Amino acid sequence: MEDIYERSIQGDITREYALKLVNSNPFQLFDVANQLRKDIVGDEVTFIVNRNIDITDDCMIKCGFCSFRKSIGYHMTTEEILASVKEAVDVKATEICIFSGVTPEMTVEYYCDLLSAIKSNFHIQIHGLSPVEVFHAARLSGISTVDALTDFKKAGLDTLTGASAEILVDSVRAKICPNKISTADWVKIIKEAHEIGIPTTSTIMYGTVETWEDRINHLLILRDIQLETNGFTELVPMTFLNQNNVLGAELSPSSGMDDLKIHSIARIIFGKVIPNIQASWIKLGTKLAQIALCCGANDLGGTMMEDKISIAAGSSYGEHLPREDMHRIINEIGRIPVERNTLYQKV
Numbered sequence: 497m498e499d500i501y502e503r504s505i506q507g508d509i510t511r512e513y514a515l516k517l518v519n520s521n522p523f524q525l526f527d528v529a530n531q532l533r534k535d536i537v538g539d540e541v542t543f544i545v546n547r548n549i550d551i552t553d554d555c556m557i558k559c560g561f562c563s564f565r566k567s568i569g570y571h572m573t574t575e576e577i578l579a580s581v582k583e584a585v586d587v588k589a590t591e592i593c594i595f596s597g598v599t600p601e602m603t604v605e606y607y608c609d610l611l612s613a614i615k616s617n618f619h620i621q622i623h624g625l626s627p628v629e630v631f632h633a634a635r636l637s638g639i640s641t642v643d644a645l646t647d648f649k650k651a652g653l654d655t656l657t658g659a660s661a662e663i664l665v666d667s668v669r670a671k672i673c674p675n676k677i678s679t680a681d682w683v684k685i686i687k688e689a690h691e692i693g694i695p696t697t698s699t700i701m702y703g704t705v706e707t708w709e710d711r712i713n714h715l716l717i718l719r720d721i722q723l724e725t726n727g728f729t730e731l732v733p734m735t736f737l738n739q740n741n742v743l744g745a746e747l748s749p750s751s752g753m754d755d756l757k758i759h760s761i762a763r764i765i766f767g768k769v770i771p772n773i774q775a776s777w778i779k780l781g782t783k784l785a786q787i788a789l790c791c792g793a794n795d796l797g798g799t800m801m802e803d804k805i806s807i808a809a810g811s812s813y814g815e816h817l818p819r820e821d822m823h824r825i826i827n828e829i830g831r832i833p834v835e836r837n838t839l840y841q842k843v
């Protein structure tokens with residue numbers, strides 16, 4: 497156990513060693529990850545008051561794990577989006593999180609007009625888009641991805657989401673999201689964002705066809721990017737939800753043990769390099785999220801207000817956890833609730 501702890505702190509977890517760890521006693525992993533969490537970020541558990549806004553479920557990418565695409569059949573107007581932002585501002589949310597599908601209308605100009613409209617009406621952080629949206633918007637507008645990111649930043653994008661990473665192994669992507677950008681393109685766009693001063697989250701979507709080796713390779717790619725750019729604010733592990741999608745017909749959801757092992761091994765691989773690891777209550781449920789917070793995680797994510805994407809995929813844990821519930825869930829495990837903003841500054 498001491499060896500694992502020391503190697504994590506020294507940033508010396510190799511692929512082979514990590515693979516050995518995930519095949520060893522899981523309770524030892526949970527213990528080390530919990531100790532690392534305590535020593536690196538302390539006993540505070542952060543959360544953010546935010547609102548998800550999923551602007552359309554139309555999408556030409558057609559990922560096999562996606563339940564959101566055409567689940568309702570809608571495209572919000574700018575007025576409807578502004579009305580949703582107002583509802584978030586009214587409950588003192590500090591962040592709106594904009595997601596959407598990819599359509600031929602979603603050009604750089606489209607997003608810039610939307611970002612500017614939000615910023616000129618409201619004082620709120622905009623966390624949104626992801627490398628796949630940046631890639632296609634840039635292509636549709638005939639400019640480079642770094643120029644698209646620069647335009648988004650000028651128009652009001654504060655932070656980019658690290659969604660569309662799924663598993664950063666092209667042989668896995670070929671099976672679960674063959675039309676999505678490659679690992680190399682995802683990494684390139686994330687590094688470009690960091691280089692021009694747009695921080696991003698990082699994510700892993702696990703539980704489909706990938707192996708533990710693929711998961712570890714993914715986490716090591718994220719660690720290497722962070723060592724180069726220091727632009728990630730956190731890791732958000734997201735378990736695959738298997739309702740209403742093509743892949744779900746053949747696959748069961750991940751086990752609770754695997755959910756906990758992902759949070760633990762991420763903490764051990766990242767050490768101090770990416771200090772914030774989220775336990776996503778909307779994917780895990782609040783009870784398993786509490787346990788993940790005792791196995792390496794230190795953040796409970798957002799209050800959300802809505803999450804059409806998870807609901808379409810079979811999440812049954814609701815879409816909204818108000819501040820008081822966040823406090824209760826964190827207090828119940830003997831930890832200290834702290835509201836944060838997108839950049840992990842205390843609110």
Ligand code: SF4
Nearest residue numbers: 555557558559562597
């Ligand atoms: S996961 Fe995203 S990119 Fe893939 S089909 Fe669904 S909405 Fe489109």
